[in-house]
Amino acid sequence: MLRKIINIDEEKCNGCGLCAAACHEGAIEMIDGKAKLVRENFCDGFGDCLPACPTGAISFEEREAPEYDEAAVKVNKMMKELHAGGGCPGSSVAQFASAKERSPEEPESAQSTAKPVSRLAQWPCQIKLVPIQAPFFEGAKLLIAADCTAFAYANLHEEFMKGKVTIIGCPKLDDVDYTEKLTAIIRDNDIKSVTIVRMEVPCCGGLQRAAEIALKASGKFLPWQVVTISRDGKVLD
Numbered sequence: 001m002l003r004k005i006i007n008i009d010e011e012k013c014n015g016c017g018l019c020a021a022a023c024h025e026g027a028i029e030m031i032d033g034k035a036k037l038v039r040e041n042f043c044d045g046f047g048d049c050l051p052a053c054p055t056g057a058i059s060f061e062e063r064e065a066p067e068y069d070e071a072a073v074k075v076n077k078m079m080k081e082l083h084a085g086g087g088c089p090g091s092s093v094a095q096f097a098s099a100k101e102r103s104p105e106e107p108e109s110a111q112s113t114a115k116p117v118s119r120l121a122q123w124p125c126q127i128k129l130v131p132i133q134a135p136f137f138e139g140a141k142l143l144i145a146a147d148c149t150a151f152a153y154a155n156l157h158e159e160f161m162k163g164k165v166t167i168i169g170c171p172k173l174d175d176v177d178y179t180e181k182l183t184a185i186i187r188d189n190d191i192k193s194v195t196i197v198r199m200e201v202p203c204c205g206g207l208q209r210a211a212e213i214a215l216k217a218s219g220k221f222l223p224w225q226v227v228t229i230s231r232d233g234k235v236l237d
Contacts, residue, residue: 182214
């Protein structure tokens with residue numbers, strides 16, 4: 001499309017990096033000592049970088065360029081915020097590629113002898129550690145599971161985790177009310193559905209109540225269900 005976008009004159013650029021710092025969208029990066037517009041779809045055309053440049057190397061031009069992608073800019077900002085300031089390496093956000101499905105041509109014998117595949121789609125997965133907003137929540141089917149369910153129910157990965165973003169917790173061991181955080185996760189992300197998998201034991205009622213209250217408090221009307229696992233590994237409902 002034809003639109004207004006910045007142009008960087010590399011001859012005038014002195015490599016100070018002020019424009020890259022001023023670009024809140026992350027469209028500009030310093031490469032080989034020069035500022036470069038590396039993501040045209042991140043440039044909103046407002047020119048926050050112009051007054052930051054001490055040499056006048058940046059100007060506007062009107063030309064063919066990709067449309068400004070606000071959603072991609074939002075994800076990029078979230079990733080920067082999540083990694084800013086260091087913190088516990090074990091809490092660093094990661095999103096995993098989905099495991100390949102068995103092709104129709106592959107014989108059943110090959111499927112039965114294959115090793116089980118993890119269906120965990122992201123890291124971290126603990127409710128206490130997971131950020132309120134993260135790229136992996138966008139458009140996700142959310143599974144809220146009691147952490148004991150993975151040990152009690154052998155096929156949890158294939159039957160419940162597959163195709164979902166999984167967050168786990170135990171209100172009794174964590175000694176915390178998850179309601180506020182779950183509300184924010186559901187409210188502030190494009191969650192498509194919610195599945196709650198809990199154990200039959202009474203303490204798991206706290207996880208179910210927190211999730212149900214969060215669904216109501218989020219102001220959204222989403223498809224949701226509760227599945228209960230018995231202590232000997234059976235689906236009760």
